[in-house]
């Protein structure tokens with residue numbers, strides 16, 4: 460054995476070992492910075508409840524969803540997407556930042572009953588979608604208990 464050769468071999472092994480030690484350090488940052496690992500599909504953590512409201516009164520259907528990235532919340536009434544102030548600034552329905560649906564006033568006419576129905580909220584991100592339980596919004600009868608409204612006079 461020549462001692463110089465032994466030394467060269469050792470240096471080479473040490474170099475190899477330090478290179479191998481670098482591997483996790485080189486790989487880890489790319490791995491760790493991938494946010495996808497922490498992402499998760501939406502889940503509804505607060506479901507809307509059935510509501511009975513009076514015509515002309517404000518109302519709120521609650522919905523709260525978790526997910527990563529933060530899911531986009533949409534509302535459906537009787538299976539059709541509800542248009543809110545996001546699409547039409549004049550809408551009497553507002554999508555609150557929390558995900559809840561707020562009605563400035565419940566619209567309910569003889570022919571047009573746009574607010575009464577069965578609602579669900581749906582939360583979506585790129586990993587999937589979660590749909591809430593059904594919540595029915597019912598407009599209280601004007602002639603029901605305590606339902607005699609202004610504009611009606613009994614002489």
Ligand SMILES: *[C@@H]1O[C@H](CO)[C@@H](O)[C@H](O)[C@H]1NC(C)=O
Pocket residue numbers: 537538577593
């Ligand atoms: C929710 O409401 C929709 C539309 O009214 C209906 O088709 C569906 O069966 C309901 N689902 C449940 C779980 O009650």
